[in-house]
Amino acid sequence: MDAQIIAYVAGAAAMALAAMVCGWSIAWLARASVEGSARQPEAAGGIRTTMIIAAALVEAISLYTFVIAILLVTK
Amino acid sequence: MDPLHHFRLHPMIHLPHIGPIDPSINMAVISMWVATALVFVIFFLASRKVSLVPKGIQNFVEVIVQFVRDEFILGIMGKEGMPYLPFILTLFVFIWFCNLSGLIPGFFTPTSNIFVTGTLAVMVFFVTHGIGIVRHGPFKYFKGWVPKGVPAALAPVLFIIEIPSAFAKPFSLAVRLFANMLAGHIAILIFLGMIIQYKSLIIAPFPVLGCVIIMILELLFTALQAYIFAILSSLYIGDAVHGGH
Numbered sequence: 001m002d003a004q005i006i007a008y009v010a011g012a013a014a015m016a017l018a019a020m021v022c023g024w025s026i027a028w029l030a031r032a033s034v035e036g037s038a039r040q041p042e043a044a045g046g047i048r049t050t051m052i053i054a055a056a057l058v059e060a061i062s063l064y065t066f067v068i069a070i071l072l073v074t075k
Numbered sequence: 076m077d078p079l080h081h082f083r084l085h086p087m088i089h090l091p092h093i094g095p096i097d098p099s100i101n102m103a104v105i106s107m108w109v110a111t112a113l114v115f116v117i118f119f120l121a122s123r124k125v126s127l128v129p130k131g132i133q134n135f136v137e138v139i140v141q142f143v144r145d146e147f148i149l150g151i152m153g154k155e156g157m158p159y160l161p162f163i164l165t166l167f168v169f170i171w172f173c174n175l176s177g178l179i180p181g182f183f184t185p186t187s188n189i190f191v192t193g194t195l196a197v198m199v200f201f202v203t204h205g206i207g208i209v210r211h212g213p214f215k216y217f218k219g220w221v222p223k224g225v226p227a228a229l230a231p232v233l234f235i236i237e238i239p240s241a242f243a244k245p246f247s248l249a250v251r252l253f254a255n256m257l258a259g260h261i262a263i264l265i266f267l268g269m270i271i272q273y274k275s276l277i278i279a280p281f282p283v284l285g286c287v288i289i290m291i292l293e294l295l296f297t298a299l300q301a302y303i304f305a306i307l308s309s310l311y312i313g314d315a316v317h318g319g320h
Binding site: 066 | 079146150247299306307310
């Protein structure tokens with residue numbers, strides 16, 4: 001196989017895996033925070049801020065993969 | 076078509092090199108100047124005639140300043156963080172306007188360049204540790220990196236573990252902002268590229284619709300990424316103000 005084709009497949013596979021895992025974990029995070037603020041509506045503001053920070057940390061992982069995938073594809 | 080073609084910078088006004096540095100002016104620099112000028116003009120106009128009951132543009136600026144003060148400073152750092160309000164506010168508004176400038180056709184997003192975001196992140200790194208060292212003294216500040224009640228033999232190991240973590244924070248700040256902006260604009264570009272690629276009136280409406288949806292989403296993300304950058308910076312600075320964990 002051509003090295004360029006391997007790079008394309010590797011980039012696509014990496015991005016797909018990262019999107020799957022990070023999408024699942026952000027969904028899990030949102031579910032937990034919605035449950036938390038439904039039980040305690042007065043704590044909703046703090047829970048929302050914490051959720052956005054945690055979502056940003058999770059998202060960073062998929063963005064690292066995105067950068068690596070871009071580097072692989074446009075090599 | 077190379078999807079990264081639009082993100083390569085070409086010098087527009089050539090200037091002589093200073094050693095290894097090339098100070099030529101390109102589209103990113105001009106976009107950044109436009110963003111800075113806009114921020115300056117809006118904040119200057121709003122602060123010229125300050126009234127207790129806000130009127131006109133003062134409404135807009137007051138909402139931003141109050142949001143930053145309540146969410147980032149009082150919410151995270153507490154009362155001791157008030158001296159750092161101008162820094163966080165500048166970061167937030169500058170990144171927001173830089174992100175927005177990319178949505179104007181013909182302009183470049185300065186924050187979709189790793190060097191711009193890297194510079195901002197390095198600035199946050201030096202401000203964070205500078206504040207910690209100035210407020211607590213170097214010895215007490217670095218002692219604060221190790222949690223209290225740890226056995227004396229274990230403390231150096233924990234300190235060594237904390238060093239990569241200190242460098243990973245600005246790195247993740249820079250990459251997060253850069254990759255988010257790059258991904259959003261590549262998505263817009265791919266939708267627009269479909270129109271050129273297929274050259275068909277039947278297919279063309281769908282990419283236009285997709286492009287509009289992505290642009291609206293981008294409008295949300297410009298504010299969200301500026302928010303995340305500012306809130307993480309204020310978390311790190313808040314840690315330094317309170318003397319580590």
